Amino acid sequence: MTTLADRKRALLQADREAALAEKRRQLRELGAHDLLRQVDEASADWRKDPRYKPGADLSVGFVDMVGEELKAAMADLGASAARLESVRVVTTLDQAVSAQMTPFDDGSGLVIVADGIFGMCSSYCQYLALCADKRSHAASRPTAFWRVLRDLGKGELFGHEDVLTALLRYHTTHQRALAASTQLGVRLSPEGERYAWQLSHLAYRFVVGHEMAHHVLGHSSGPSAFAPGERLPACSADDRRERDADRLAFQATRRASERLSHGRWETLGMRERATMAALMAMMALHVAERTLFVHHGGSHPPAAVRTGWLLEQLKPGKQQSTRRLLRVPMKATKAATDLSEHARPFSWQALDPDLVFSPMPPSHLEAIGEFDAMQCETEAFHVSWLERHATADTAWLGEGARLAAAGEPAPALQRWGVDAGTSRTLCDPRRALTFFTLKDHITRSFTERGIAEQWVAPHALAASMLIARRVQPRRAHLAQDPDGGGPAQEPPMPGISPG
Ligand SMILES: [Zn+2]
Numbered sequence: 001m002t003t004l005a006d007r008k009r010a011l012l013q014a015d016r017e018a019a020l021a022e023k024r025r026q027l028r029e030l031g032a033h034d035l036l037r038q039v040d041e042a043s044a045d046w047r048k049d050p051r052y053k054p055g056a057d058l059s060v061g062f063v064d065m066v067g068e069e070l071k072a073a074m075a076d077l078g079a080s081a082a083r084l085e086s087v088r089v090v091t092t093l094d095q096a097v098s099a100q101m102t103p104f105d106d107g108s109g110l111v112i113v114a115d116g117i118f119g120m121c122s123s124y125c126q127y128l129a130l131c132a133d134k135r136s137h138a139a140s141r142p143t144a145f146w147r148v149l150r151d152l153g154k155g156e157l158f159g160h161e162d163v164l165t166a167l168l169r170y171h172t173t174h175q176r177a178l179a180a181s182t183q184l185g186v187r188l189s190p191e192g193e194r195y196a197w198q199l200s201h202l203a204y205r206f207v208v209g210h211e212m213a214h215h216v217l218g219h220s221s222g223p224s225a226f227a228p229g230e231r232l233p234a235c236s237a238d239d240r241r242e243r244d245a246d247r248l249a250f251q252a253t254r255r256a257s258e259r260l261s262h263g264r265w266e267t268l269g270m271r272e273r274a275t276m277a278a279l280m281a282m283m284a285l286h287v288a289e290r291t292l293f294v295h296h297g298g299s300h301p302p303a304a305v306r307t308g309w310l311l312e313q314l315k316p317g318k319q320q321s322t323r324r325l326l327r328v329p330m331k332a333t334k335a336a337t338d339l340s341e342h343a344r345p346f347s348w349q350a351l352d353p354d355l356v357f358s359p360m361p362p363s364h365l366e367a368i369g370e371f372d373a374m375q376c377e378t379e380a381f382h383v384s385w386l387e388r389h390a391t392a393d394t395a396w397l398g399e400g401a402r403l404a405a406a407g408e409p410a411p412a413l414q415r416w417g418v419d420a421g422t423s424r425t426l427c428d429p430r431r432a433l434t435f436f437t438l439k440d441h442i443t444r445s446f447t448e449r450g451i452a453e454q455w456v457a458p459h460a461l462a463a464s465m466l467i468a469r470r471v472q473p474r475r476a477h478l479a480q481d482p483d484g485g486g487p488a489q490e491p492p493m494p495g496i497s498p499g
Contacts, residue, residue: 202277209249
């Protein structure tokens with residue numbers, strides 16, 4: 001029987017072949033020939049894979065596999081067979097989603113995860129692998145890789161908070177500017193590569209597992225005002241439910257590994273990795289939700305809260321060492337979500353070429369840095385930028401900026417040429433809205449109104465920042481201090497300067 005979730009899934013299955021053709025076109029245009037070659041090699045390999053289906057790409061095959069692993073693990077844990085049979089999983093290129101479980105009126109449910117979330121998880125996992133590589137290198141005598149990983153928990157990570165922050169900022173800035181999910185490469189040993197891949201797989205399993213858990217646990221939600229017959233995503237401000245979904249996802253992530261591992265040592269190693277992976281996944285979602293969205297349909301509790309819940313499930317000794325391991329990734333997470341004037345924007349020149357690499361041309365890497373620097377300017381700067389560049393013919397640029405800064409975002413958008421209906425929709429806090437979508441509307445409007453081509457991008461960015469600051473709702477959750485201290489203020493929201 002075809003359920004409503006099946007139908008929605010089919011609709012969301014973007015035509016992956018078309019998306020790949022578009023990506024190849026972009027890469028050619030950017031002159032990223034090395035990356036283009038890698039993409040072609042990967043898709044040739046995928047065509048030979050037994051899981052290959054026309055119109056589907058590697059991520060579709062991967063997410064199907066993760067869904068099956070989780071269903072088997074949750075069945076072992078005693079989840080209802082009927083609930084497991086009625087849940088589907090899909091990965092989407094749609095940027096307006098991070099990860100969510102949408103329940104339907106016929107009792108079916110659909111887990112939707114954006115492609116970009118996997119990239120974000122993998123940045124964290126590659127960083128951890130880099131730490132392990134460095135530690136193994138620094139050891140005076142050859143050390144087994146698994147021992148290095150165990151020992152990492154005894155001391156601080158090797159540091160290089162700036163590397164992780166840069167990996168994350170590069171990714172989020174890319175998505176904010178271009179709606180494209182692209183990562184920097186991390187230089188790893190073959191063993192480090194294997195570890196990073198395993199960890200990413202586990203992190204992704206946890207992300208999907210959390211959403212699936214909402215369905216299995218029967219967490220329903222209210223009907224959506226925008227899509228009749230569909231209900232709002234299950235992730236909510238209800239801490240009890242989020243905590244229960246996290247707990248089941250964590251158990252299922254570990255259980256799925258136990259099913260695949262041989263022997264006690266392998267199982268122990270996988271359990272340890274599953275813990276780290278779940279923690280990285282929580283931070284990845286935090287960064288995505290705080291930076292890619294102006295407002296979000298349903299969001300997860302802050303990473304500091306969720307990691308605290310997970311740590312409580314560990315033995316006291318393990319809690320302490322894991323807390324130490326988390327210190328640097330947590331600091332980087334906080335730094336990556338800071339879009340205030342106190343932020344340190346992405347800078348390709350500041351990075352150590354022995355640690356990271358990119359197949360993209362230097363001009364592109366510099367442009368990403370310039371975009372990040374511009375978005376981290378103050379509201380006053382963005383207003384004066386648009387005022388300064390306004391001429392007698394384009395006085396509306398500065399007028400819109402002043403309206404936005406006065407707390408009138410919808411009239412500001414109209415002043416910049418966005419039609420009234422769209423302006424209201426963009427400012428409706430109940431609708432999910434990505435920063436890129438907002439910027440895209442403004443870009444089109446500025447282009448239509450004859451702004452010179454070289455000025456469209458910086459002007460649209462300044463304008464989007466002015467709007468984003470003013471339409472962001474207050475977060476329902478109070479965050480805890482990411483360093484593990486007592487309750488503190490939520491880290492500054494994108495585009496909002498502290499104070
Ligand atoms: Zn949730």
